[in-house]
Amino acid sequence: MSKILVFSEFQNNNLKRSSQELLQFAAKSGAESVIGFSLGSQAGANAAQMAHHGATEIHLSKDAGFDAYNPELFSAAAAEAIQKTGATIILASASALGKDLFPRVAAKLSCGVVSDGVEITIVGDDVKVKKPLYSGKCFATAAFENSSVKIVLMRANQLPVVAADTTKTANITEHNFAKPNLKTLIKEIVKGTSEKLDLTEANIIISGGRGLKEAGNFKMLNDLADVLGATVGATRAVVDAGWVGHSMQVGQTGKTVAPSLYIAVGLSGAIQHLAGMSGSKVIVAINSDANAPIFQKATYGIVGDAFEIIPKLTEEFKKALHG
Ligand SMILES: Cc1cc2nc3c(=O)[nH]c(=O)nc-3n(C[C@H](O)[C@H](O)[C@H](O)COP(=O)(O)OP(=O)(O)OC[C@H]3O[C@@H](n4cnc5c(N)ncnc54)[C@H](O)[C@@H]3O)c2cc1C
Incomplete structure (x- = not known):
């Protein structure tokens, strides 16, 4: 049986719908455990939301150094979390962040990554992902070969979401992830002006x-x-x-x-x-x-x-x- 880690993204401290989809899907997949993973000073305050959508364990770092996305920092922490938790299937959104982060994590762990999934099936440790090719002119079904960790980035709005169950709880483990010597520094993130949903x-x-x-x-x-x-x-x-x-x-x-x-x-x-x-x-x-x-x-x-x-x-x- 697999352990599934879901990289959870938040917007204005609300768990994004795309992450809700992944947690709820993982919870229904028969996995041994569903690990909610999040980084940043609000990770503790936001942890309950991951449990409400199906996480049975939560692993996080409340380090404010993760408040701004830095690929070097995040990829090191995600790779360490995957190794420490023993997760073998990693689900994340095919968002701009997900697509930047997880190929780096895959390179660190020498494992496979499939992006832009629109359908996914998990049976035990077997993962199959349907994804569009050539701008949606046709579809491929991707599987993993010789990859002990399987990373899948799913497009948003592909999986159903039901209302959160606010009675659900999960064990929380706080980490102090090792920080690499950074070659780049994010000095400022200028947010768009729109208040509307992305x-x-x-x-x-x-x-x-x-x-x-x-x-x-x-x-x-x-x-x-x-x-x-x-x-x-x-x-x-x-x-x-x-x-x-x-x-x-x-x-x-x-x-x-x-x-x-x-x-x-x-x-x-x-x-x-x-x-x-x-x-x-x-x-x-x-x-x-x-x-x-x-x-x-x-x-x-x-x-x-x-x-x-x-x-x-x-x-x-x-x-x-x-x-
Ligand atoms: C490499 C490349 C990448 C591209 N990437 C993108 C992309 O990401 N996204 C994208 O959108 N395009 C992209 N394009 C451009 C794309 O090819 C089209 O040029 C563009 O999508 C056309 O935009 P449009 O439909 O607004 O304009 P038009 O093709 O000019 O269509 C306007 C439509 O409005 C209708 N219309 C006019 N008046 C009215 C009215 N009063 N009421 C109702 N209907 C009316 C007309 O009948 C017409 O069908 C890309 C092109 C290239 C070459």
Whole structure:
């Protein structure tokens, strides 16, 4: 039987949905133990959340030196934690941090790492991961060979999450991880201004394209997003035009998202855009051109002018959801 370690990420001291997914999945996998692992001065205060989502053991360091992500520091600590706990399967989110950190950890431990998982099965120590290739044009199933530790980075929103069970508890072990001689120092992290949920974590996304005509018209999408509790995304065309920031770009050279609902407004559905959002569960396309490629991917399509349709949708959702 395997021990599964879940590298848990927090945003504003809340366990990210992607980490909730992994802990809950690990808890159902029949593992001998589910180890919640987190680093930083808030790790102790946040530990209970990992237990509520299924961690049976928690390993952490409250060292404030981990408050800012430093690849050298984090990879040394993660490798040490894996060795000390005897975990053989490591689950983490295929977030920017996860993708930077875990190839380094894999190199330290001489083990395999599979990134961008969209499906995973664990039977005993056997791990299989389905992942997209060539910008989602096809899928591969990856397995591990001769790897005593198996690291899997899963995309967010691929696994179900149920409400936290706040009665669950876990044993907590605090570590003093050895610190390597650092070759790089993080001096400052400048956070983005958005208060909204990051696109990769969002359950509902409304993305706008060039059909919105100008930057100011994104207000229309923001209004609908406020009513639906959604996050607003964009195509590269509008990011390149300077209408919105790059952090909002969905696609091959932007973010990969897989929300429950993706509303594509005034965007054509270029292959590079689809690469970032075709894993969405329900896709609604609104486009004035009935032949736009996005309709081939859409679950529901509305052929029409976004400037007429979006305000109407906003009004109707306001009535339906907020009385
Ligand atoms: C290497 C590379 C990487 C790339 N990476 C990305 C990426 O990560 N993400 C990305 O998005 N793109 C990416 N692109 C760009 C991509 O090829 C497209 O150019 C881009 O996605 C098009 O953006 P768009 O759909 O907003 O614009 P357009 O293709 O111009 O589509 C605008 C759409 O709006 C519709 N429309 C117009 N008026 C209205 C209206 N009033 N109401 C409703 N609909 C209306 C039109 O019918 C049209 O379908 C990349 C390209 C390359 C070469």
